[in-house]
Amino acid sequence: MRVEFTKMHGLGNDFVVLDARTTPLAMTNGLAHALADRKTGIGCDQLIVLVPSTAADLGMRIFNADGGEVESCGNASRAVTMLLGHAARIETLGGVITGEPEPGGAAVDMGKPRFEWQDIPLAYAMDTLALPVGWEDLESPVAVNVGNPHVVFFVPDCDAVDLERLGPQIEHDPLFPERINVNVATVHDGGLRLRVWERGVGLTRACGTGACASAVAAIRRGLTSRDVAVTLPGGTLHIAWPMAGAVRMSGAASESFRGSFDLADYT
Template sequence: MHGLGNDFVVLDAREAALPAMTPTVARALADRRTGIGFDQLVLLEPSATHQFRMRIFNSDGSEVEACGNAARAVALLHGKAAVIETGGGPIALEPLEGGARVDMGVPRFEWDAIPLAYPMDTFAMPVGWPMDEGALENPMAVNVGNPHVIFFVDDADAVPLDMIGPQIEHDPLFPERINVNVANLAGPDHLRLRVWERGAGLTRACGTGACATAVAAIRRGLVQSPVRVTLPGGDLVIAWEPGGTILMSGPAAESFRGTFDWGDYA
């Protein structure tokens, strides 16, 4: 499945258990030449507290707490409204024609909720990373189920995100690594966004990145809710009011179904 070109393999183990997912298996399945290929692997399992549980593995094998695009894909697959368990907290799904709306919960701004390595104002962080021309400076940090740092720039396309993204992702300031967002204002309710995802690199879209960036822009007074966020793969609509939960709406689609022999990848 995919959401705006951010693609997933979805394994449904809600009724029939599968062998244990490991980083080795996830990495092998993620290889686009010798495996199946994906940005993230989504594993659906039974939950003791909610209708079911969604686990997410990046293409490098690391397990992460949340994925907005995957949540829309799962809503479409499930076919009806549900509240599900994720590593980043419960989220509510509602399938729509051609996509879904997801309540991603309440964003967190505390330094230790991101988390950062030491206390710091997350509204305008007094840090920066040099580039060949200028620097990325004074970002905002937001946790929307997973951690994001957001830079507002004049032109998101001009930032060499493939070069500076890995540096920021692995900076010791972020003990659990970080998703890196660069955005520019395109209108009073419109942002353009590119994202370097921890453990996956550049992808065509990032749902949690769109949520975090819209929240950051609203907090800074750059845009008004709801916000249209344009990513390389297309548009998402993010609605948020301070103190409330984040509502994300956008497309999702099934690409194909298939089978594989688990032993080939273990």
């Protein structure tokens, strides 16, 4: 059985998109991991499977490069919206979001962020605006769930942080029973510079939910306005969070190429 795919990316955060809305595809963690492998598979940060939905226009399953299924992916949501070519409501494990194509990309409404410790989730109750914990020089992060869980550290220079070493330590800390995405952000010219260690992926050129989480964290701490430009290694995303409203993210997305693979080669 040959399966067609579309390779896409949002600011270098790349995806393999499979459309299983009409022809079902039995996706497993092992198969997702094999397809995401950059040496023996197609290669991607996330594997995306489009499926039917009764709650929205379509559903989107999201698998990180390690094969684990996760709740949300902002850049993939923008890429899928661009691929569809029209506004749509998309059901994810993190909730229903809405997307709308824009010139050169798409905007997505990521829903309302959550701040209660059990919604992150954390292993026990604590103040999510300034967690009383630290890992070396990374201290007192903000915790927020924007469809998936994040901690955000504000630092003088995000590029100086050894995130490749500290990221895995924080991701797998027992404080985070479902693991955690790790963001290091620097306030700069009214916006943010950001690097992200993504749960199940590692260092990424861009992370849409990380940009949303970091903007929300900065706004909660009074560091920026409610419209924030977040610059990652792959480019800039624009995040808006109206008072007590949903987070809206916009930015570029691109189709890289299309192809197909023989399912038997990976099973």
